[in-house]
Amino acid sequence: MKLSSAMFKPRNGMLSAHLFENPRVGVDRDLYWSVHFDFASFQYEGEIEEPNCMVDWLVFPLHELTLQQSILASKTLNPMGEASCYFQGTHFDASLWELSVRRLETAKSWSLEYDLTIDFWTVDEDGPTELQMKGVTDLEFGGFDIVKDNFTPKVITQKDAFDLLNQHIAVDKEWNCYDEGFKFVIR
Incomplete structure (x- = not known):
């Protein structure tokens, strides 16, 4: 059976952000966004x-996010980011052409519209298969991750986490901050 883009029906996903820096390798401190989305399961070559x-590594021009904020959209053509697809236990690179993330009624409800091409280099007997996929799916917001040891000075308290995050995106105090041991998650 030939693999086709019609088999890949988006189901749901997660939007999250990670405040990160690594000066040793030239990664500036910024808020890097990640989008993860699943496709509905399907049968291919006798397997489900x-x-x-x-x-990953998306940078959106988003400077404020409050729980009461109205609808927001960020559309990016040829976004800088690392895109990939996981299929049959294998990681396949993808080229991302367009990505649009739109906030729905609440800060924790989003919609994703995407246009990407995935290079399935080992799947079909006929040789490499490149599939272009366009779709729309709902996203939940997973929160902002702030790893305590990633910064100097170190992030020790929930207030430190909020203060550091607010240097990159304004979030109001209605958000909850959770201490998960090695990191804080604000959501």
Whole structure:
């Protein structure tokens, strides 16, 4: 059976952000967004497949996010980010052409519209298969991750986490901050 983009029906996903820096390798401190979305399972070559895609290291021009804020949209053509798809236990690179993330009624409810091409280099007997996929799916907001040891000075308290995050995106105090041991998660 030939693999086709019609088999990949988006199901749901997660939007999250990670405040990160690594001066040793030239990664500036910024808020890097990630989108992860699943496709509905389908049968391919006698197996039930549950593929998914991830796009990491996105930087959105978003400067404020409050729980009461109205609808917001960020559309990016040829976004800088690392896109990949997981299928049949294998990681496949993807080229991301367009990504649009739109906030729905609440800060924790979003919609993703995407246009990407995935290079399935080992899947079909006929040789490499490149599939272009366009779709729309709902996203939950997973929160902002702030790893305590990633920064100097170190992030010790929840207030430190809020203060550091607010240097990159304004969030109001209605958000909850959770201490998960090695990191804080604000959501």
